[in-house]
Amino acid sequence: MTNAPWAARDEAAREIERRVGLRAERDALLAAHTTMRVGGPADLLVTVRDRFTLRGVVRLAQSKGWPLRILGRGSNVVVSDAGIRGIVLLNRSADVTIDAASATLSADSGLSMAKLSTLAAETGLTGAEFTLAIPGNLGGAIWANAGAHGGEMSQILQRVVIMRPDGSEEELGPDALNLSYRHSRFKEAIGRGEVILGATLLLRRGEPAKIKAQLEEIRRWRREHQPLGIPSAGSVFKNPPEGPSAGALIEAAGLKGRALGGAEISAMHANWILNRSGATAAEIRGLHDLCIREVQARAGITLTSEIQFIGEEPA
Numbered sequence: 001m002t003n004a005p006w007a008a009r010d011e012a013a014r015e016i017e018r019r020v021g022l023r024a025e026r027d028a029l030l031a032a033h034t035t036m037r038v039g040g041p042a043d044l045l046v047t048v049r050d051r052f053t054l055r056g057v058v059r060l061a062q063s064k065g066w067p068l069r070i071l072g073r074g075s076n077v078v079v080s081d082a083g084i085r086g087i088v089l090l091n092r093s094a095d096v097t098i099d100a101a102s103a104t105l106s107a108d109s110g111l112s113m114a115k116l117s118t119l120a121a122e123t124g125l126t127g128a129e130f131t132l133a134i135p136g137n138l139g140g141a142i143w144a145n146a147g148a149h150g151g152e153m154s155q156i157l158q159r160v161v162i163m164r165p166d167g168s169e170e171e172l173g174p175d176a177l178n179l180s181y182r183h184s185r186f187k188e189a190i191g192r193g194e195v196i197l198g199a200t201l202l203l204r205r206g207e208p209a210k211i212k213a214q215l216e217e218i219r220r221w222r223r224e225h226q227p228l229g230i231p232s233a234g235s236v237f238k239n240p241p242e243g244p245s246a247g248a249l250i251e252a253a254g255l256k257g258r259a260l261g262g263a264e265i266s267a268m269h270a271n272w273i274l275n276r277s278g279a280t281a282a283e284i285r286g287l288h289d290l291c292i293r294e295v296q297a298r299a300g301i302t303l304t305s306e307i308q309f310i311g312e313e314p315a
């Protein structure tokens with residue numbers, strides 16, 4: 001049984017086209033817009049390519065009280081098989097300004113991290129090399145306080161421009177972002193409904209050859225240690241504050257390689273769940289819940305999710 005489409009969608013599609021000049025796609029499958037390659041339809045999918053239209057769609061939705069979910073690259077989410085009601089906004093707003101003298105990079109939140117790391121390297125700026133490992137965009141990386149290879153967004157964020165649910169905008173410094181291990185204010189009640197429009201990163205002048213070598217090393221490490229090329233959302237659970245890593249705990253619980261339908265706990269890295277062949281979101285969820293139950297039973301440790309399950313439950 002499928003859920004009925006959202007009642008206001010025809011009006012919303014008309015208004016988005018009339019006021020912002022963008023076409024909203026009906027029933028677009030979100031599997032195509034997430035790295036896990038699962039997820040049912042969005043009532044309306046709108047892609048924005050600049051900050052002006054990003055603001056326009058968010059303001060319109062806020063003023064009308066329409067449900068809106070912003071997605072970057074969909075690399076940290078599992079969208080339910082029933083999909084998402086309301087508007088899904090795909091953020092591809094990606095203007096960048098780099099000032100080599102002050103070693104700052106300012107960008108819209110839809111800039112991909114891969115592009116960001118390359119641009120910084122080309123300008124001879126160091127500090128952002130780790131972002132090459134993160135297949136998301138700047139907004140998603142700030143939301144997650146993403147990190148890898150000893151680097152983390154909290155180390156380089158100078159300020160973030162947000163839009164509040166009432167349409168007002170504000171610039172926030174790092175102290176206001178509540179950044180800690182894979183956590184930010186945007187995961188808390190205070191930041192709910194806030195949209196990240198852009199950010200400025202403070203980097204350092206570096207030696208181009210060293211930066212290039214560091215990027216190469218990150219590429220090599222990832223190829224050797226991560227099951228790349230198979231749909232996933234990266235690490236599923238946070239590493240517990242003390243004790244073994246989430247991957248080691250899942251492996252010790254005997255779950256490495258366990259399959260459910262088309263989903264599989266990676267045999268290479270037990271903290272990754274892979275979409276091996278046409279998995280459903282329910283199957284991914286099933287393996288995720290199994291890991292929590294078994295690790296709790298065997299090690300007495302409660303795993304907490306790094307990935308986010310979003311969308312409607314089936315009717």
Ligand SMILES: Cc1cc2nc3c(=O)[nH]c(=O)nc-3n(C[C@H](O)[C@H](O)[C@H](O)COP(=O)(O)OP(=O)(O)OC[C@H]3O[C@@H](n4cnc5c(N)ncnc54)[C@H](O)[C@@H]3O)c2cc1C
Nearest residue numbers: 072073074075076136137139140141146147148196233234
């Ligand atoms: C192969 C692979 C490897 C990975 N490796 C790493 C890694 O090494 N380190 C790491 O930290 N993560 C890693 N990840 C996870 C993921 O890439 C990061 O969490 C990334 O920062 C998510 O960005 P995104 O644009 O894809 O966000 P999405 O998944 O699109 O969104 C995540 C959440 O952020 C919200 N959001 C997105 N944009 C905005 C915005 N502009 N304003 C407000 N809210 C917003 C969304 O609504 C959603 O709730 C990996 C994922 C994969 C698939």
